[in-house]
Amino acid sequence: MDREVFLSLLALDSYNRGYNAAVGDLDESGSIGTATIRPFEPDEQDGWQAAGFYAVAYEWNGETVISYRGTNDLLDPFTGWTIGAGFDGASQAGLAIEFYEAVRGLIGAILIGLSFWWSVRHNRIEANRAIATDI
Numbered sequence: 001m002d003r004e005v006f007l008s009l010l011a012l013d014s015y016n017r018g019y020n021a022a023v024g025d026l027d028e029s030g031s032i033g034t035a036t037i038r039p040f041e042p043d044e045q046d047g048w049q050a051a052g053f054y055a056v057a058y059e060w061n062g063e064t065v066i067s068y069r070g071t072n073d074l075l076d077p078f079t080g081w082t083i084g085a086g087f088d089g090a091s092q093a094g095l096a097i098e099f100y101e102a103v104r105g106l107i108g109a110i111l112i113g114l115s116f117w118w119s120v121r122h123n124r125i126e127a128n129r130a131i132a133t134d135i
Helices: 003-016 081-085 091-103 114-121
Strands: 035-037 055-060 063-068 110-112 131-133
Touching: 003 055, 003 063, 055 091, 063 091
Parallel strands: 110 131
Antiparallel strands: 035 055, 055 063
C-alpha cells in the first residue's frame, strides 16, 4: 500500500478509538494493518476528554506515527481555536505536546501539522531533525 494512503488511514483510525469514537468502538490496543498501537501509560489520558483532545501513536515500518484527532465540539473556542490566532495557552495544544513528549523516546516520530509547528516554535525539537507530514 502507498505510504501516504496508509498514513491517512492511521489518521482516520484515531476517530475510531477512545472516548466518543465516531465510526466504531475499537480497543486502544492492538494493531491496524501492519501498524501496532503504542500502549498508553497510566494516567496519560487525564484531562483529554474535558479538553476535547485525543491522540494515538502507532509503530509502523520502524517509525512512530502520531495521529491527533480533530475536534468539533463547543469547547473548541476555549481549548483549541486560540492557537490559530497565536495564543499558545490552549489546552489541546499543551496536551498534544505532552503526548508527543511521552512518545518521543521512540525513534522516527512523524509530526503532522500543528504538533510539528508547536514543537519547533517552543524549541521542543529541532526543525531539521523532525519528519513533518501534512495529510
